Amino acid sequence: MFKTLLPDFKDKKVHDLGCGLGWHCRYVSEQGAHSVIGVDISEKMIGKAKDMTDDPNITYLQSPIEDVNFTDQCFDVVISSLAFHYIESFDTVCQSVYRCLKTGGTFAFSVEHPIFSSRPEQDWIYDDDSNPLYWPIDYYNIESKRDTQFLESTVTKYHRTFSTYINQLIQAGFTVESFKETLPPDEIIGRPKMKDEVRRPMFLMILVTKNS
Amino acid sequence: MFKTLLPDFKDKKVHDLGCGLGWHCRYVSEQGAHSVIGVDISEKMIGKAKDMTDDPNITYLQSPIEDVNFTDQCFDVVISSLAFHYIESFDTVCQSVYRCLKTGGTFAFSVEHPIFSSRPEQDWIYDDDSNPLYWPIDYYNIESKRDTQFLESTVTKYHRTFSTYINQLIQAGFTVESFKETLPPDEIIGRPKMKDEVRRPMFLMILVTKNS
Numbered sequence: 001m002f003k004t005l006l007p008d009f010k011d012k013k014v015h016d017l018g019c020g021l022g023w024h025c026r027y028v029s030e031q032g033a034h035s036v037i038g039v040d041i042s043e044k045m046i047g048k049a050k051d052m053t054d055d056p057n058i059t060y061l062q063s064p065i066e067d068v069n070f071t072d073q074c075f076d077v078v079i080s081s082l083a084f085h086y087i088e089s090f091d092t093v094c095q096s097v098y099r100c101l102k103t104g105g106t107f108a109f110s111v112e113h114p115i116f117s118s119r120p121e122q123d124w125i126y127d128d129d130s131n132p133l134y135w136p137i138d139y140y141n142i143e144s145k146r147d148t149q150f151l152e153s154t155v156t157k158y159h160r161t162f163s164t165y166i167n168q169l170i171q172a173g174f175t176v177e178s179f180k181e182t183l184p185p186d187e188i189i190g191r192p193k194m195k196d197e198v199r200r201p202m203f204l205m206i207l208v209t210k211n212s
Numbered sequence: 213m214f215k216t217l218l219p220d221f222k223d224k225k226v227h228d229l230g231c232g233l234g235w236h237c238r239y240v241s242e243q244g245a246h247s248v249i250g251v252d253i254s255e256k257m258i259g260k261a262k263d264m265t266d267d268p269n270i271t272y273l274q275s276p277i278e279d280v281n282f283t284d285q286c287f288d289v290v291i292s293s294l295a296f297h298y299i300e301s302f303d304t305v306c307q308s309v310y311r312c313l314k315t316g317g318t319f320a321f322s323v324e325h326p327i328f329s330s331r332p333e334q335d336w337i338y339d340d341d342s343n344p345l346y347w348p349i350d351y352y353n354i355e356s357k358r359d360t361q362f363l364e365s366t367v368t369k370y371h372r373t374f375s376t377y378i379n380q381l382i383q384a385g386f387t388v389e390s391f392k393e394t395l396p397p398d399e400i401i402g403r404p405k406m407k408d409e410v411r412r413p414m415f416l417m418i419l420v421t422k423n424s
Contacts (some may be wrong), residue, residue, distance in 0.1 A: 005351040115327060115349055125337070125348070136337070136346035137327055141395050141410040161413070162374055162392035179375035183353050198353040201373075 005180050005205050007106040009033040012076035015100065017093070018083025019110075022049030025058045028079070037075075038059060039068050054136045066092055070100040077101075080109035082203070084158045085117060088145075089163065094172035101210045107174065113181060113204040117159040119148040124196070127143065135200035174208035181205075217417050219318040223244040224288035227312065229277045229305070229321075230295025234261030237270045240291070249273060249287075251280050278304055282312040286381050289313075292321035294415070297329060297369045299358075302377065306384035313422045319386065325393060325416040329371040333360040336408070345411035364375065386420035393417075 009031040016025050019038030028036050036058045040046050046062040053060075062070070065080075065087055074165060079096045084090055097107050116122060118140045124132035146157045166176060181201035228237050230252030240248050248270045249332040252258050258274040273280070275308050277292075277299055290309045296380055319330075328334060330352045336344035355376060358369045378388060393413035 034359065055360035095300055115352065119346070125346070128244070134331070134350045135352075137349055137412045138346045139410070140412050141329065141346075141393065161393055163393045166378075166388065166391045170389065177382065179378045181353065181375045198351070200352050201350045 004176055005108060006209050007077050007081075007108055007207070009077065013074065015039070015070070015075045015078045017068070017078065017080040017097075018086075019049060020045050020081075022058065022060065024054050024079060024081055025049070025060075026053060026055065026157060029055050029057045033077075035059070037070075039065060041065065045106065065125065066096075068085075068096065070190045071124075072077050072099055072103045075101055076105050078105070078107045078109075082110050082112065084109060085112045085159075086155075088158055090096065090160060091168045091172075094168050094174070098174060100208055103210055105205075105210045106177075106207065107169075108205070108207045108208070109163070110203050112203045113201040114140070114160060114162050115200055116164075116202050117146065117157060120148050122148050132196050132199070162204075165204070169206070169208050173210065173212070175211050176206070176208050178207045179205065217320060217390055217419050219289050219320055219419070221289060225286065227282070227287045227290045229280070229290065229292040229309075230283070230298075231261060231272065231358070232257050232293075234265055234270065234272065236291060236293055237261070237266060237272075237282050238267065240289075241267050241269045244290075245269065247271070249282075251275055251277060253277065270419070278308075280308065284311055285314045287314065288310055288317050289402070290317070290319045290321075294322050294324065296321060297324045297371075298367075300370055302370075302372060303380045305382075306380050307390065310384045310386060310422055315424060316423055317422045318389075318419065319381075319422070320417070320419045322415050322417045323372075325413040326352070326372060326374050326377075327412055329358065329369060332360050334360050344408050344411070374416075377416070381418070381420050385422065387423050388418070388420050390419045391417065 009028045011034050014028050014033045016035045016038040018146040019040050022038050025036045032207050039061045041064045043062050046060050049060050119136055119138045125134055125136050127133050146159050148155050148157055173179050182203040222244050226240050226245045226248045231237050231252050234250050237248045237250040238328040251273045253276045255274050258272050261272050288403045331348055333352045337346055337348050339345050355372050358371050360367050360369055394415040
């Protein structure tokens with residue numbers, strides 16, 4: 001997660017969309033949250049998350065993010081880490097999160113950066129010695145499914161532009177508070193594999209609030 | 213300029229930062245603005261703008277954008293077209309515009325898109341038949357001067373990330389209303405030279421308001 005952009009969790013009712021193995025649910029509970037509900041589409045992930053959790057304040061729910069239907073104004077904070085680029089309709093997510101957040105509540109999430117997600121290859125262009133020459137952009141304004149390769153599987157992701165992320169949040173009623181494009185922390189930026197990370201952003205982090 | 217993102221100019225006091233030959237000043241006045249003040253650093257441009265203008269509602273001022281110091285709350289709308297990527301401190305511009313805008317006022321501007329401005333070469337990578345293969349990104353997180361070539365001159369520009377544009381506007385006090393990444397209009401997108409424009413954005417347009 002992105003500590004510099006995290007809201008205060010103390011005594012808050014928190015909802016984690018796409019919680020995976022529950023790492024962020026447990027982190028949030030350790031920060032003093034009143035309660036946390038984690039949702040993930042994967043039965044396997046949710047099962048493992050439950051096995052890894054010994055905390056009565058955390059509850060897990062197996063469901064697609066798009067189908068979750070909590071009552072209005074029931075959470076103080078909604079978080080999500082690297083899940084929404086697997087979801088076809090970000091618009092629906094925005095409206096649903098806005099509805100279930102209390103007035104004054106915060107929505108903080110990360111996604112794959114639009115610069116990172118535009119080409120399905122998701123890789124550098126290399127020179128003959130395998131040094132990254134530059135990060136290629138293509139099809140940026142064509143917002144659609146991208147079938148990408150991860151290990152030996154095909155993974156379906158959805159590329160969206162920067163303005164789609166921003167405008168759909170604003171149209172749902174949110175106030176934009178802060179953006180962050182990832183850069184590794186100072187203590188590791190000098191390491192060999194990290195030096196190229198300043199050359200293109202991999203993740204985008206957004207924090208918005210529901211003010212009325 | 214970007215018509216879909218333009219505010220209403222009727223009876224408004226408008227300020228154009230980096231007005232060049234005054235095209236937008238005249239457009240805004242034709243839309244019924246109360247008055248327009250255009251500012252540009254270039255004495256030559258301002259001279260030509262004046263020669264091209266026969267409209268008592270438009271006034272031109274020769275000055276660097278950074279040095280303009282109008283009194284507080286004197287404009288309803290501030291616009292700027294493709295000028296701020298020539299300015300070193302966007303932060304200063306944000307604070308100065310916020311100050312001179314009336315409460316409820318609008319600030320709408322365009323800049324070179326961060327995807328377009330990251331590499332000083334500002335060009336596609338081509339195949340052997342001169343077809344654009346992809347648009348290369350590099351040094352994205354390194355915000356600094358870029359000496360680019362335009363015709364036979366060296367032009368100094370300043371690359372900024374997406375999050376810097378957004379966060380500095382928010383820190384100055386603005387509310388983010390809308391973003392747009394350029395795509396040519398439907399009627400010309402089919403033309404041969406236009407077909408690659410969907411592959412990477414060239415301009416970024418932002419509209420923010422001063423709400424308090």
